[in-house]
Amino acid sequence: MRTAVLVAPYAMPNTLRYVLALCELPGVRPALISADPPQRFPASIRERLAAFETVGNCFDGHALALATQRIAARTGGVDRLFGVLEQLQLPVAKARDLAGVPGMGAAVVHRFRDKSAMKQALRAAGVPCARYARVEKAQDALRFVDEVGLPIILKPVDGLGTRATFRVQTREELEVALASLRPSRRNPLQAEEFLVGSEHSFETVTIDGKPIWSSSTDYLPGPLEVMETPWIQYCVLLPRETAGMERFRAVNHAALNALGMQTGLSHMEWFLRRDGSVAVNEVGARPPGVNIMPLMSHAHGVDFVRLWMRLMVLDQFTPPVRKRAAGAAFFRGQGKGTRVVAVHGVRQAQEEVGRYVVEASMPKVGQSRAEGYEGEGFAVVAADTTDEVRHALARLIRNVRVELG
Ligand SMILES: Nc1ncnc2c1ncn2[C@@H]1O[C@H](COP(=O)(O)OP(=O)(O)OP(=O)(O)O)[C@@H](O)[C@H]1O
Ligand SMILES: [Mg+2]
Structure with missing residues (x-):
């Protein structure tokens, strides 16, 4: 036992x-x-x-x-x-x-946690991803910009939740960013060339280094755009169809192999460029956030928390079959205040698309302001078709308004 x-x-x-x-x-x-x-x-x-x-x-x-x-x-x-x-x-x-x-030991897991080590392993294996530099002093960033041009991304090497992540478009912005972020050996930054395209996730179950099942979601829109645009309410869509993810499957597998994934569920993020090419952004060797666990559960009629536990403890996984589409809408406070003072449009949203809602945590009056793109609350929806889920997400974020004051 x-x-x-x-x-x-x-x-x-x-x-x-x-x-x-x-x-x-x-x-x-x-x-x-x-x-x-x-x-x-x-x-x-x-x-x-x-x-x-x-x-x-x-x-x-x-x-x-x-x-x-x-x-x-x-x-x-x-x-x-x-x-x-x-x-x-x-x-x-x-x-x-x-x-x-x-x-997995620390040497492997380090590659999943340190964005420089991750990109180094990926690029060495020929996996498509952004050119990068580890920035320990201002000069490292200046040299990188001379090499790849502007814009670039500056972010913490072990970042989370798109915190302290900046799109740097001019030399002046670069100077301001470096002055405030103050990179050093102990506080290194990751500089990356700026990739343009839609953002997606790719979840993979791997057993003993062999990928055996995957699922992908669409970010609507990408987290940086959400953080840069205070009125945007973020959504994640898990389509019923699996065809869209096929263009990334080979790259996902090559990336996991390059990083040394052994047994577990990984959460990769990837870009789809307008010309149809793909690139890896980053990957965690752990269950996904942004409600993707419940989305996968509802789309496949299973409990992914239980499936993950069985995978981690017994190295067993029975691939579930996609039966529905699912999505998550994140409700995000608007305005300058520090607390939620009102939540508008819930009844209207309920009337229009309440039948699709399978889980929700609505923002409450008095709740503190949230700083991240996940906002103060969410609703998870599921339906037989991707179009219905798209429609439900659109109506949810159009109707529900969280007022801060
Ligand atoms: N090279 C890049 N080009 C364009 N956008 C990028 C790039 N790197 C990061 N971003 C944007 O910044 C976001 C956050 O970056 P990243 O995913 O690397 O960090 P994180 O803080 O770990 O993310 P998460 O929000 O997934 O926890 C990305 O989702 C993307 O929108
Ligand atoms: Mg990320």
């Missing part, structure tokens, strides 16, 4: 879904490492656990390794150690290395 340890930093609702899926896996000894004490987890979960370790900081690989060793001493060994969040991937990989747990 395998002992599987999930790192669940806090007992938050989304994390609890993963914990529950672990506890419900047959023939597995489940264990948790958390920064929260066991009492924060429901009794129904606690009673199924073979071990529970509290650590001060779940993002510290050494602390995770020690906790893993304590669990191993009690259970006779640990076979799997993993976490969901992007920021956990490297500390968890370090802990695998230190505690001798099978799975």
